[in-house]
Amino acid sequence: MAIDMSQSTGVGRSGDAGGASAAPSSRYRLNFITGTIAAAIGYLFGHWLGNAIAGHYPSIVNSGSNDPAMLLGFIFGTVGWFAGLGALNYPIAKLWGREVPLAEKKDKYPFMEYFSYSTDHKVVGKQYLVGMLFYFFIGGLLALAIRTELLSPTYHIWGPATYIEVVGEHGTMMMMMMTSIVMGPFGNFLIPLMIGSKKMAFPRLEAASFWFTIPAFFALLSALWEGGFQTGWTGYAPLSIQGGVGQDGYLYGFAMMGFSMILASINMVATIINYRAPGMRWSRMPVFAWGMITTAFTMLLSVPVLIDGLYVLGLDRAVQTSMLYGEHGGSPFLWENLFWFFGHPEVYLLALPGFALTTEILPVFCRKPIFAYKTSAAGMIGVAVLSFFVWQHHLFNSGINPDMRPLFMLSTELISIPTGFLYLVGMGTIWRARVRFTVPMLFMLAVFFNFLWGGITGVYNSDVPVDALIHGSFFVMAHFHFTIMGQLMFAVMGAVYYYTPLLFGIKLSEKLGKIHFWSMFIAFNSTFIPLFIVGFLGQPRRVFEYATRLQGLNQWVTISSYVLGLSLAFFVVTFVWQLVVSRPASPKNPWESRGMEWQVNIPIPAENFERIPVVLSGPYEYGNPNAGPIADLDPVVVGSES
Amino acid sequence: MAIKSDEVGSPAAEARKHGGRIFALWFVASVIVDLVVWFVWGPHMAPGFMTTTAAGQVFDFKVLTVLSAPVLLMVWIYGGYSLIMFRDKGTHEDGYYVKGNRKIQATWYTLTGILVIGLAAFGTYELIAPAGAGVGEGPSPIWKPNNAGHTLIVQVIAQQWRFTYRWPQFGGMETTSINLPVNTEIQFDVTSLDVIHDFWAYQLGVKADANPEVNNVAYTKTLQTGRFVVRCDELCGIWHGAMYNYGHVVSQSSFYSWAHSMEAQNASLTKLLPKFSTSYLPKDNVVGGQYFNSSQA
Ligand SMILES: [Cu+2]
Numbered sequence: 003m004a005i006d007m008s009q010s011t012g013v014g015r016s017g018d019a020g021g022a023s024a025a026p027s028s029r030y031r032l033n034f035i036t037g038t039i040a041a042a043i044g045y046l047f048g049h050w051l052g053n054a055i056a057g058h059y060p061s062i063v064n065s066g067s068n069d070p071a072m073l074l075g076f077i078f079g080t081v082g083w084f085a086g087l088g089a090l091n092y093p094i095a096k097l098w099g100r101e102v103p104l105a106e107k108k109d110k111y112p113f114m115e116y117f118s119y120s121t122d123h124k125v126v127g128k129q130y131l132v133g134m135l136f137y138f139f140i141g142g143l144l145a146l147a148i149r150t151e152l153l154s155p156t157y158h159i160w161g162p163a164t165y166i167e168v169v170g171e172h173g174t175m176m177m178m179m180m181t182s183i184v185m186g187p188f189g190n191f192l193i194p195l196m197i198g199s200k201k202m203a204f205p206r207l208e209a210a211s212f213w214f215t216i217p218a219f220f221a222l223l224s225a226l227w228e229g230g231f232q233t234g235w236t237g238y239a240p241l242s243i244q245g246g247v248g249q250d251g252y253l254y255g256f257a258m259m260g261f262s263m264i265l266a267s268i269n270m271v272a273t274i275i276n277y278r279a280p281g282m283r284w285s286r287m288p289v290f291a292w293g294m295i296t297t298a299f300t301m302l303l304s305v306p307v308l309i310d311g312l313y314v315l316g317l318d319r320a321v322q323t324s325m326l327y328g329e330h331g332g333s334p335f336l337w338e339n340l341f342w343f344f345g346h347p348e349v350y351l352l353a354l355p356g357f358a359l360t361t362e363i364l365p366v367f368c369r370k371p372i373f374a375y376k377t378s379a380a381g382m383i384g385v386a387v388l389s390f391f392v393w394q395h396h397l398f399n400s401g402i403n404p405d406m407r408p409l410f411m412l413s414t415e416l417i418s419i420p421t422g423f424l425y426l427v428g429m430g431t432i433w434r435a436r437v438r439f440t441v442p443m444l445f446m447l448a449v450f451f452n453f454l455w456g457g458i459t460g461v462y463n464s465d466v467p468v469d470a471l472i473h474g475s476f477f478v479m480a481h482f483h484f485t486i487m488g489q490l491m492f493a494v495m496g497a498v499y500y501y502t503p504l505l506f507g508i509k510l511s512e513k514l515g516k517i518h519f520w521s522m523f524i525a526f527n528s529t530f531i532p533l534f535i536v537g538f539l540g541q542p543r544r545v546f547e548y549a550t551r552l553q554g555l556n557q558w559v560t561i562s563s564y565v566l567g568l569s570l571a572f573f574v575v576t577f578v579w580q581l582v583v584s585r586p587a588s589p590k591n592p593w594e595s596r597g598m599e600w601q602v603n604i605p606i607p608a609e610n611f612e613r614i615p616v617v618l619s620g621p622y623e624y625g626n627p628n629a630g631p632i633a634d635l636d637p638v639v640v641g642s643e644s
Numbered sequence: 645m646a647i648k649s650d651e652v653g654s655p656a657a658e659a660r661k662h663g664g665r666i667f668a669l670w671f672v673a674s675v676i677v678d679l680v681v682w683f684v685w686g687p688h689m690a691p692g693f694m695t696t697t698a699a700g701q702v703f704d705f706k707v708l709t710v711l712s713a714p715v716l717l718m719v720w721i722y723g724g725y726s727l728i729m730f731r732d733k734g735t736h737e738d739g740y741y742v743k744g745n746r747k748i749q750a751t752w753y754t755l756t757g758i759l760v761i762g763l764a765a766f767g768t769y770e771l772i773a774p775a776g777a778g779v780g781e782g783p784s785p786i787w788k789p790n791n792a793g794h795t796l797i798v799q800v801i802a803q804q805w806r807f808t809y810r811w812p813q814f815g816g817m818e819t820t821s822i823n824l825p826v827n828t829e830i831q832f833d834v835t836s837l838d839v840i841h842d843f844w845a846y847q848l849g850v851k852a853d854a855n856p857e858v859n860n861v862a863y864t865k866t867l868q869t870g871r872f873v874v875r876c877d878e879l880c881g882i883w884h885g886a887m888y889n890y891g892h893v894v895s896q897s898s899f900y901s902w903a904h905s906m907e908a909q910n911a912s913l914t915k916l917l918p919k920f921s922t923s924y925l926p927k928d929n930v931v932g933g934q935y936f937n938s939s940q941a
Contacts (some may be wrong), residue, residue, distance in 0.1 A: 162882045232881045240856065241839040241881060328857040329925070334840060335855075369732070370739030374749055399842060399877075400853040401782035401860035407771060412764040422756040426749065429722055434658065434740035436732040447727070454719055458712045465767040467777035468708060470851045471691060471701045474842060474877040539690055540846040542877045545885030549873075625738035 032088035033118040034216075041217070044082025049075035061322060069320040072228075072250040080217045080258065087119045087213055092206060104205055107608040119213060121205035124606065127191025128505060129212050131498075134186055137179035137219060138491070139574065144172035146567050149560040155548045165546045167230025167248070174222055174235040174252060178259040180486055181301070181348065182215065183494050184355030185266055189294045191505060193270065195599035195606070196288045198279025198615045198633065203272035207265045214262035222255030234544055236345070239326035239337040243318050250319065253312045260309045267298035267305075274298075281617030281633070288597060288621050289372060292379045293358020296386040297351045303390065304347035311340035335402055342393035350389035350417075352486055353453075354382055356493035357424045360446045363500055364431050366595045367443035371622040373430025377423045384420030388413060398469050407466050414464035421457055425450070440593070441515030445496025448523050452488025456481055459534065477537030480530045488526060495522070495573070503588035506581055507605045514576045521569035528562040596632050597621050613637060655740070662729065670721045674714040681709050691847050694872060694893060695830075697778030697864040698849030704770050711763070780834060780843075780852025780860035783922065789829050789863050796825065799833040799920070802841035802854035805883035807874055814903050816920040817910040822874070822891035824848075825899035826866050834860040835923045842878035845891070847871075853878055859922035869893045 052071025062068050084090060095102045107122050115122075116129055147168045151160050160168065190208055194201055202208050225231050225248035233242045233249065237256075242249050274295045278287070315337065317323045324330035326337045357378075365372050372378060391413040398407060428450050437443070459481040462468050472478055495518075503509050532555045541548045541556075548556065580586060591600040598621060602610060615633040623629035686706045693699045730739070771777050776787040789795065799810040801818075810818045824830060834843045836854035843862075844851045847870065852862040869892070876887035894902070907914075918924060 162885060166879075166882050166884070232879070234879050236879070238840050238879065241879070244839060244881070368739055369737065370741060371743045373742070374744045377744075377749060399780050399851045401780045401855055401858060404776065404779075404781040404786055407779075408764075408768040411767050411771070412761075415760045415764045415767075418760050419753070419756050422752065425719065426752045429719070429726075430745070430748070432723070432726045432730060434655075434742075435726070435730045436735070436737050436739045437727055437730055438732045447723075450719070450723065454716060458716055461712060461763060462705070462708055465704060465708060465763065466771045466779060467697075467700055467704045467767065467774075470697070470777055470779045470849065471705065473851060474844070540873065540875070542844065542875050544879045545875075547885045625741035627741075 031118050033114055037083045037086035040086025041079045041083035045075045045079030048078030067247040069247060069250055072247045073316055073320055076221055076254040083217055089119050089210060109608045119209050121209050123190050123194055123202045123208060126208050126212050127187050130186030133215055134179050134183040137175055141172055141175040142570060144168050146563060148172060149563040151546055152556050153560050155550050155553050162546050166232045167226060169544050170231050170234050177235050180352045180490055181263055185294060185297060188497055189270055192599050193273055193291060193294055195610055196291055197277060197282050198598055198617060199277035200609050202269050203277055204269045207269045211262045211266035214258050218255045218258035221251050225251030239334045242315055243327060253315050257309050257312045260305045263301045263305045267301040270294050270298035279615050279617055286617060286620045288362055289378050290358045290362040292382055293354050296382040297354045300347050300351040300386045300389060304344045307340055308344035311337060338397055342396045346393040347389040350385050352490050354385060356449060356490040359493040359497045360449045361427055363442055363446050364428060365622045365624060366593050367438045367440055368431050368435035370435050370625045372427060374427050378427040381420040381423030385417060388417045395464055398466050399473050411464055411466055441512055441519055442496040442500035444519045445492050448492045449489050452484050452492060456484030456488060472537055474542055475537035476533045476541045476543060479543050480533035483530050503592050503604055507588055508580060508585050509588035509592050510580055518569060518573045525562050525566035525569055529559055529566055532559050598632055601635060666722055666725050670718055673717050677713045678710045691849055694847045694868045694870055695849050695864040695866050696774055698847060700774050700777055701849045775863045778850040778862055778864050780862045783859040785861045795829045795831045797831045800843045801835060803837040804881050805887040807889060810920060812920050814907045815914055817907050817914045818917055819906055823899055823902050824866055824893045825896040826869050826893050829865045832862045833922055837924060839880050840878050841876045841880045844875045844877035846873050857923050866893045
């Protein structure tokens with residue numbers, strides 16, 4: 003095992019980037035409090051500047067809103083936020099010719115580390131997990147508010163204006179959060195462990211990607227205090243140009259989330275390509291890493307288009323360029339195309355991480371290898387590539403390019419082939435397995451069950467004549483809740499149960515977990531299956547009034563959604579209780595997994611691996627009597643005496 | 645990679661045993677479900693048979709359901725059977741070591757490929773043959789009904805938050821309600837005065853976005869009389885949920901008497917309207933259509 007492991011390149015070592023390192027004394031660290039103060043100052047400055055520049059324009063004087071002031075407030079607020087967090091210390095020090103090493107990693111951090119600009123991938127993973135679950139629960143409360151309004155077809159609890167604000171906040175918040183709920187927590191935390199690295203490639207980008215999600219969240223939420231936005235998460239122009247300054251919160255928040263996604267995915271691609279341990283060939287790479295790299299590439303190519311679109315929308319609103327409405331030569335179709343050119347790859351980059359987690363965890367509890375490993379990687383690559391060729395299926399009724407419809411129908415239906423690969427892999431893996439029905443496994447099986455509804459109804463949506471019936475109805479809404487919540491969120495929940503030993507050193511109770519699982523699974527299906535019928539019978543999305551004959555079904559759905567909310571509340575309470583109070587200790591590798599990430603001690607050492615391991619075999623050799631260990635964790639190093 | 649099915653132990657015999665049972669269960673269940681879908685549910689399926697395009701939607705939905713039910717059942721029955729038979733019975737053993745099977749993988753790729761290409765071909769035929777299947781085809785439609793001579797043209801004008809209708813064959817009058825004659829080819833010209841709306845006449849099987857300053861044409865042919873609901877199906881602001889009204893398909897004679905009396909009644913108002921056109925600039929109709937403050941510039 004004589005592989006040159008000398009660390010002359012600095013790979014895998016924190017600090018010591020070469021050169022004269024004048025480490026600044028870290029007596030106190032900047033954190034989110036200083037960040038918030040600086041953000042407030044920045045916002046006030048930007049808002050003042052906007053008023054000074056644009057306040058006297060006739061289009062603004064009597065409009066009651068000033069988009070330049072709003073947007074400049076957000077921009078300077080974000081700059082202040084990052085300055086207050088200390089994110090700018092490094093580039094400023096570089097300008098002064100000083101070399102600032104990364105903070106030393108520690109086995110145990112003070113609590114405030116989790117509220118600081120940390121460059122330890124294990125800290126960022128936990129920050130992301132808490133942050134994205136927080137997003138999810140706020141978005142979930144908004145969903146319950148929507149369902150409450152729909153208890154009655156005519157009696158109103160919120161009224162139309164508040165209702166549409168809540169719908170838009172719920173949709174946008176969820177779509178922003180879902181992009182990052184796997185790559186953020188599990189990608190950042192697990193990928194270095196899985197591929198045998200001590201760190202992610204760009205720790206500072208990693209920190210920035212998380213800290214962008216905070217201004218994204220608050221910019222979006224602030225819209226509620228600014229009259230909201232009426233466009234839903236799709237932001238169709240010219241309605242989005244007509245709206246008040248709440249719309250600026252939407253576009254700025256979404257754009258900040260876009261920045262976060264771009265940074266996270268650059269980091270992910272660079273890490274997976276360059277930081278694999280010796281012997282971690284592409285053909286031995288965990289499926290989860292395949293999921294992360296395909297997701298990251300999809301993000302890198304689609305998110306910039308969203309940011310372009312939001313930029314154009316912001317200019318149309320703030321300085322009256324006319325790119326998205328017709329009167330001076332623009333077109334609302336431009337927005338529809340830009341938005342969905344991002345929007346459709348987005349829904350696949352939500353699905354891929356869910357399947358990646360599922361396929362990763364399935365063999366552990368089947369006690370046999372992944373069936374057709376290469377097919378699963380090919381399925382993910384196929385979905386990622388095809389996702390860029392389907393976006394106009396959202397616009398079958400729009401009047402754009404009718405001659406292109408057969409093509410987009412074909413490309414959309416073709417995507418069921420690589421998606422089918424993932425089902426083949428799952429079904430092959432349970433063939434003659436020895437299935438252990440642990441809580442994570444139950445969630446992963448539910449992923450296949452739920453996604454099947456979403457996938458099959460996706461074929462209905464892609465068929466133009468049938469889409470004419472169900473487009474824009476609750477049928478579509480039920481379809482994508484099955485693919486996003488039914489698939490991705492169930493995978494995330496399973497992963498939370500599966501990976502808490504690594505993340506927090508505790509093993510969650512199986513009994514409480516099963517109560518959570520069964521209540522969530524039944525309530526979820528009971529909420530969303532009737533919505534297919536509601537949509538099929540003619541109820542459009544995002545309405546606050548509907549046909550009285552659909553009241554029974556809508557009430558059933560609302561009650562089910564309350565049960566679903568209670569189930570998730572049960573999860574939060576039991577999770578926090580076990581995390582903070584009872585802390586049931588986890589043994590090393592409690593699931594008897596072969597994965598690299600489980601070969602380390604719990605709690606995980608600061609540097610993950612004492613030496614860069616040498617990978618000897620694939621991670622899924624369950625049931626193979628001749629399988630050796632997955633890796634040599636203490637390889638002999640050339641040039642050292644040992 | 646692939647282990648041949650007769651190399652280790654008797655996997656082929658195991659496969660035949662379990663596979664036979666799964667196939668039998670699946671086949672019986674699929675036949676029953678498909679027969680129920682086609683013969684029991686099918687005749688009552690929404691959105692009904694008021695027009696050719698609505699009937700087309702019922703037929704297409706039925707075909708897709710008959711094709712997808714066996715797929716759903718295959719995964720359920722295979723999954724349910726395997727999870728019961730192949731569960732860990734407390735022995736804590738490992739499963740059967742197999743990493744792939746060329747024959748099964750190839751069969752799967754081929755079958756899903758054929759199914760998907762077939763679905764796309766079916767969908768394309770069902771889109772083109774019935775003249776666009778009731779979907780908005782933009783300002784210059786490429787799939788038109790054959791007897792385009794006897795077509796009733798109805799212009800649908802959407803604005804926040806209502807629909808009105810203009811009738812170029814009846815002096816360009818504008819009405820707030822819609823009646824259609826039975827057994828007639830209809831051409832809808834859909835447009836908007838402000839933001840994007842969508843004209844969804846549920847029982848007529850017609851759906852077309854109403855885009856500002858652009859015409860969007862959709863065709864259908866009425867077959868039965870009755871009431872239909874029109875809803876806006878593209879989020880258009882706070883009162884989107886209240887943007888709906890009702891129309892009727894009536895006999896040809898009652899349609900013409902209604903249309904002619906409306907034309908006479910509205911004659912004085914029709915003179916004040918902008919000239920009939922396939923789309924309107926917002927400033928041509930300041931009443932509800934002004935969405936951008938262009939007079940400031
Ligand atoms: Cu509308």
